Amino acid sequence: MKAKKEITIYDIAKKLKYSPSTISRALNDHESISKNTTLLIKKVAKEMGYRPNSLAASLRNNKSKTIGIMISRINRPFVSSLISGIEETARKAGYNVIISQSNDKYENEVINAETLYNSRISGLIVSLSMETRKLEHLRRFMDQGIPIVFVDRVPDELDIHKVIIDNYTAGYKATQHLIEQGCSRIAHFAGAQHRNVYRERKKGYLDALKDHHLPVDNDLIVSFKSLSFGEGEKATRNLLDLPQPPDAIFSANDTAAVSAIMYAKKRGIKIPEELAVIGFNDDPIASIVEPALSTVIHPAIKMGQISAQRILQHAAEEDENNSPEVTVLPTELLIRDSSKKKA
Amino acid sequence: MKAKKEITIYDIAKKLKYSPSTISRALNDHESISKNTTLLIKKVAKEMGYRPNSLAASLRNNKSKTIGIMISRINRPFVSSLISGIEETARKAGYNVIISQSNDKYENEVINAETLYNSRISGLIVSLSMETRKLEHLRRFMDQGIPIVFVDRVPDELDIHKVIIDNYTAGYKATQHLIEQGCSRIAHFAGAQHRNVYRERKKGYLDALKDHHLPVDNDLIVSFKSLSFGEGEKATRNLLDLPQPPDAIFSANDTAAVSAIMYAKKRGIKIPEELAVIGFNDDPIASIVEPALSTVIHPAIKMGQISAQRILQHAAEEDENNSPEVTVLPTELLIRDSSKKKA
DNA sequence: TTGTAGGCGTTATCAT
DNA sequence: ATGATAACGCCTACAA
Numbered sequence: 124m125k126a127k128k129e130i131t132i133y134d135i136a137k138k139l140k141y142s143p144s145t146i147s148r149a150l151n152d153h154e155s156i157s158k159n160t161t162l163l164i165k166k167v168a169k170e171m172g173y174r175p176n177s178l179a180a181s182l183r184n185n186k187s188k189t190i191g192i193m194i195s196r197i198n199r200p201f202v203s204s205l206i207s208g209i210e211e212t213a214r215k216a217g218y219n220v221i222i223s224q225s226n227d228k229y230e231n232e233v234i235n236a237e238t239l240y241n242s243r244i245s246g247l248i249v250s251l252s253m254e255t256r257k258l259e260h261l262r263r264f265m266d267q268g269i270p271i272v273f274v275d276r277v278p279d280e281l282d283i284h285k286v287i288i289d290n291y292t293a294g295y296k297a298t299q300h301l302i303e304q305g306c307s308r309i310a311h312f313a314g315a316q317h318r319n320v321y322r323e324r325k326k327g328y329l330d331a332l333k334d335h336h337l338p339v340d341n342d343l344i345v346s347f348k349s350l351s352f353g354e355g356e357k358a359t360r361n362l363l364d365l366p367q368p369p370d371a372i373f374s375a376n377d378t379a380a381v382s383a384i385m386y387a388k389k390r391g392i393k394i395p396e397e398l399a400v401i402g403f404n405d406d407p408i409a410s411i412v413e414p415a416l417s418t419v420i421h422p423a424i425k426m427g428q429i430s431a432q433r434i435l436q437h438a439a440e441e442d443e444n445n446s447p448e449v450t451v452l453p454t455e456l457l458i459r460d461s462s463k464k465k466a
Numbered sequence: 467m468k469a470k471k472e473i474t475i476y477d478i479a480k481k482l483k484y485s486p487s488t489i490s491r492a493l494n495d496h497e498s499i500s501k502n503t504t505l506l507i508k509k510v511a512k513e514m515g516y517r518p519n520s521l522a523a524s525l526r527n528n529k530s531k532t533i534g535i536m537i538s539r540i541n542r543p544f545v546s547s548l549i550s551g552i553e554e555t556a557r558k559a560g561y562n563v564i565i566s567q568s569n570d571k572y573e574n575e576v577i578n579a580e581t582l583y584n585s586r587i588s589g590l591i592v593s594l595s596m597e598t599r600k601l602e603h604l605r606r607f608m609d610q611g612i613p614i615v616f617v618d619r620v621p622d623e624l625d626i627h628k629v630i631i632d633n634y635t636a637g638y639k640a641t642q643h644l645i646e647q648g649c650s651r652i653a654h655f656a657g658a659q660h661r662n663v664y665r666e667r668k669k670g671y672l673d674a675l676k677d678h679h680l681p682v683d684n685d686l687i688v689s690f691k692s693l694s695f696g697e698g699e700k701a702t703r704n705l706l707d708l709p710q711p712p713d714a715i716f717s718a719n720d721t722a723a724v725s726a727i728m729y730a731k732k733r734g735i736k737i738p739e740e741l742a743v744i745g746f747n748d749d750p751i752a753s754i755v756e757p758a759l760s761t762v763i764h765p766a767i768k769m770g771q772i773s774a775q776r777i778l779q780h781a782a783e784e785d786e787n788n789s790p791e792v793t794v795l796p797t798e799l800l801i802r803d804s805s806k807k808k809a
Numbered sequence: 810t811t812g813t814a815g816g817c818g819t820t821a822t823c824a825t
Numbered sequence: 826a827t828g829a830t831a832a833c834g835c836c837t838a839c840a841a
Binding site: 129174175176177178179181182185187189196197198199200202203204206207210211214217219220221222223224235237238240241242243381385406407408411412413424 | 472517518519520521522524525528530532539540541542543545546547549550553554557560562563564565566567578580581582583584585586724728749750751754755756767
Binding site for chain 1: 835837
């Protein structure tokens with residue numbers, strides 16, 4: 124079974140007695156070709172079963188209509204929603220999307236960066252791995268003028284494109300909400316502090332305590348490695364075993380928050396009366412656990428869409444007005460039963 | 467800021483006084499080049515900062531080292547795990563992965579197929595959209611000898627590559643388990659019957675009833691459009707309002723199963739005593755709902771890995787021994803509290 | 810408005 | 826073991 128020969132612009136040219144360049148231009152809606160000719164050529168191309176070879180075009184332009192994505196792991200609710208938004212937007216604009224997972228290892232991120240670079244992507248969307256602390260592996264893209272948009276887990280550098288949420292305010296509001304419920308010993312499940320998202324959430328927590336004249340008790344601030352379910356259970360046990368246990372927890376993600384609820388319930392602790400809990404992300408599990416978990420809503424799909432738009436817009440611009448833009452999306456406090464003490 | 471010029475094999479050739487062909491061969495570990503020369507060339511290439519242009523290679527070979535994926539939606543636990551497995555395996559082999567979402571629309575699937583085809587992917591992994599009933603949009607790939615592997619939601623055709631689970635047996639065992647718990651009026655939440663996965667699960671359910679001499683009551687078989695949470699609640703309400711309500715539910719997915727548990731609890735129904743429930747997939751929500759949901763475990767990541775391997779292996783083979791392989795992976799019944807009536 | 814010609818970077822074929 | 830050359834399909838100065 125031999126593969127059938129592909130139709131090229133040369134075949135169309137021959138048939139129509141035009142030159143290949145005319146065909147090429149018509150197919151790309153070049154203005155210098157008359158409306159009629161363009162229409163005719165497109166019609167015949169379709170009839171002949173012509174398929175543009177994007178590889179050839181990419182080689183010629185040294186740019187493939189492709190957006191690369193670097194993320195930690197696909198199979199997490201937030202990340203897969205993010206990708207969904209990117210894919211949707213990119214595809215509408217005729218771009219492909221290549222994904223690469225770092226599994227939160229810096230080493231993998233470096234390798235993936237190289238592969239994507241060699242694929243001549245026209246833009247890169249990055250959410251940093253947990254380990255990543257330097258950006259040298261991304262320098263190449265910047266040097267070549269390939270736009271990079273960082274999203275969610277971003278570096279601290281100022282002169283780069285970012286699409287983020289206001290983690291600080293979200294952390295502040297979540298904590299404030301707990302205070303308003305009458306809680307005064309509020310624990311915090313904190314993620315790795317070199318990652319902006321977790322650092323900012325903690326900052327918001329600390330400032331909320333201060334602004335409301337509550338003491339900061341370091342025993343109540345638990346440093347997590349990965350905010351996993353197991354870690355959450357252990358942390359909750361330690362907290363509940365304290366001479367003065369907390370009356371609330373603000374967790375930097377939902378997984379750990381849910382584990383806290385489930386563990387505390389097992390110990391006979393009443394949620395939210397004895398322990399109010401609030402999480403972050405609104406993962407599906409948040410609305411299933413009982414009592415339902417209050418949390419911070421993350422506009423994941425929208426973040427993806429905006430990131431992709433940013434890339435597309437740069438790809439379109441010939442000129443180089445590369446003023447880095449930072450988009451900060453609003454979050455929303457979603458109060459469910461796990462934190463409602465009164466009423 | 468001008469983009470720096472890229473190093474090509476010509477640059478290396480000039481520097482080393484070899485011909486470009488020798489450089490190319492050395493870089494690809496061609497056997498006809500001596501060990502020493504190969505080593506030298508690779509060393510210098512690295513020093514000069516050479517990056518292979520995979521676009522050019524792809525054009526030349528009319529094949530890009532890329533695997534295309536067509537799925538319904540990325541942001542679902544099963545699908546994102548599947549992709550994760552594919553990506554991991556493909557990347558190790560030096561392949562990129564392009565994703566495209568159909569959002570369960572046939573129309574989108576057709577467009578995506580065309581785009582992927584034009585990208586000269588070397589293989590395609592497909593999980594069909596809910597709507598898809600014909601495969602014409604995939605014919606092109608077959609005609610060109612581009613391997614397609616169908617996964618999970620597959621067509622009924624026999625002469626194609628498939629990676630699936632044994633939905634029939636899973637459905638049978640799930641139902642049988644409920645019967646063993648003493649249930650006799652077992653309802654079924656059924657998905658669209660033109661999709662193999664749901665049809666087979668239902669078949670297993672029906673046969674289990676028959677084999678255990680239980681009557682099939684059509685009032686207890688609910689046809690779902692999308693097995694969503696809302697649909698699940700409604701179906702459960704209708705079932706519980708029946709003159710003779712069911713004493714168990716086997717749901718074709720976890721979302722609907724969880725919704726049934728939560729709704730029934732609200733009505734004061736005891737789970738599992740009055741209503742045993744079992745789902746399908748082991749989504750994260752399954753272990754969070756209370757009582758924890760019994761379910762069928764789906765080896766999603768593994769299915770992805772195997773699918774990718776199948777593509778890679780075909781890409782490697784020069785010859786055309788295209789005997790279609792069907793891989794059926796085992797599932798496992800995971801019994802949690804939602805279905806344990808005794809002990 | 811359309812045509813000509815050269816090149817994007819690589820690899821395969823044929824020669825040496 | 827290595828080299829010369831043509832081709833992959835497209836795009837874009839430049840020319841007409």
